[in-house]
Amino acid sequence: MPGDTAADLRRFTRNFSRAAGLLRGKLYDVDLSLTEARVLFEIAQAESVTADAIRRMLDLDKGYVSRTIAALQKRGWIARHVAGKDRRARLLTMTVEGHSLFSRINQRSTDEMERLIAHLGPAQRSQLSAALSVVDHLLMPGDRKPAITIRDHRVGDLGWIVHRHGVLYAEEYGWNIAFEGAVAEIAAGFIKTCDPSGERCLIAEIDGMIAGSATVVRLDDATAKLRIVYVEPWARGFGLGERLVSDCMTFARDAGYTSMKLWTNDVLKPARRLYERLGFTLVESEPHHSFGVDLVGEIWERGL
Amino acid sequence: MPGDTAADLRRFTRNFSRAAGLLRGKLYDVDLSLTEARVLFEIAQAESVTADAIRRMLDLDKGYVSRTIAALQKRGWIARHVAGKDRRARLLTMTVEGHSLFSRINQRSTDEMERLIAHLGPAQRSQLSAALSVVDHLLMPGDRKPAITIRDHRVGDLGWIVHRHGVLYAEEYGWNIAFEGAVAEIAAGFIKTCDPSGERCLIAEIDGMIAGSATVVRLDDATAKLRIVYVEPWARGFGLGERLVSDCMTFARDAGYTSMKLWTNDVLKPARRLYERLGFTLVESEPHHSFGVDLVGEIWERGL
DNA sequence: TCCATATAGTTGCTTTTAGCAACCAATTGG
């Protein structure tokens, strides 16, 4: 019972804000209030933005924003130009001094973070980065468009795939640990006998987090076999599955195979739809009892 | 190249505080300033605390704290008693109304967090919890004593173990992916043929995160074999390895084995020290080339 | 076309938040 995630998050928020010094009101080097710094940040980020946009983004009173902006301008960090179109609005841009100040603040802030993680070794740092990215994604989806990459597997990926298959299929379909064992066997076999000229494991990443995978292995000289295709629930809807499988098909075609087969089960509806869409056809179907449940295994195939 | 962790942390801090609404000055349900809420929180946590302690914890002006406390008392949420010993200091305690208010605030805050994660499924939630816990541990070590538990494996654990072995041994010793394959094979075998009366996989958790594991399998009727023992770098120094292995020894003894063997490599110094400490002796040693490096394999044994 | 309404921004005024400094009262260490 790992407990309630909302409560975890609340506890984390409290600890984290204390640790990261979020509640400190001043940047103690530069004479800027927190709000001034936030406004400056928005201007720096947006490159060119109106006061009202800042008001909306930071949820502040417009009078206060107006004054803050006036102060920043007076100190020479930002400039106001009347926008060509709407002569009420002023576009805010940073001056050279503003940029220099901003990068100084950035540097100082990064230094402070560096101090916070000074005691961590490189392995722990990358663990931290990964964890931050996980939290980031789960908490703020769609904040920015996700960077999708497809790459070859590397150390750790196959184990991760085994782990995720075990967990996901248990959650979604109630399969027992035998399925995880089966995937582990496939992974072990793939690592041991992988022939890069005709076999390959592709990993899809979204912003550095593994979001899915697909593997091609040799069945015989003419036939490639597609195995352990999956997409994380949080990564569905980006067309990742399609991309992974079609990349596998391209690889298989280039490797000289003339057809591709795969084994799946009838309960995996989204997967079946995917294969249908990509031109696979059901060639064989047989009931079996595996992974603690009754299933109908299916073999699908298509020419390359 | 995942880039600079300090910068990641900074970016995260900014996004997170916006998402979690940390910069909002008010609890908008109750008429409490953020500082009042923090003071109330400290009093609720500590059960009985002095104003000066709060001042130190929250790093506030003592005059301000004094006024804040007076206001909280006036509103009937806290009470001040002169402590028996020092008649200057007043111990602050919550009243019944204070507790009720506090739990209402807590509830609301948890609700808000719940809203933040409303779109997440159970798998993602546990992923989030785990990631938060990682960040928590890495950033605020020793804040509170970690809750260590040892439990049997469940779905997903073996895959996780494969993953972590692959990554850790690559990082720490430069072993290649063949090692991950070997662990995957062990995991697959364990799942397939595990006999619970004489075989077992123990998982150590620290605050719900997997921190290490150890597995006992049957070598022959008299001999148990210890396999894939590991402890996460961030979890070292808690005596976890010792606890895992000695739990395995206890299990093996109870299962009727009379001795325990294990295979390791001479480069794994901390592991060797652990086995020595627990009464194992080196019985065999042989050079081999595996996992991309030259190694000396060792078999250790002890009676049970 | 023109006017009611909305929007971007400014300014005067006020409240809230928080710190400083002087102070009182109890405590403690020579």
Next chain:
DNA sequence: CCAATTGGTTGCTAAAAGCAACTATATGGA
């Protein structure tokens, strides 16, 4: 037993931030 320290209170002030009234421009119908 008294000087220095500590826990806490209070008066005063400064900064932070919101409210409301205002100007100037823009816009969407009748």
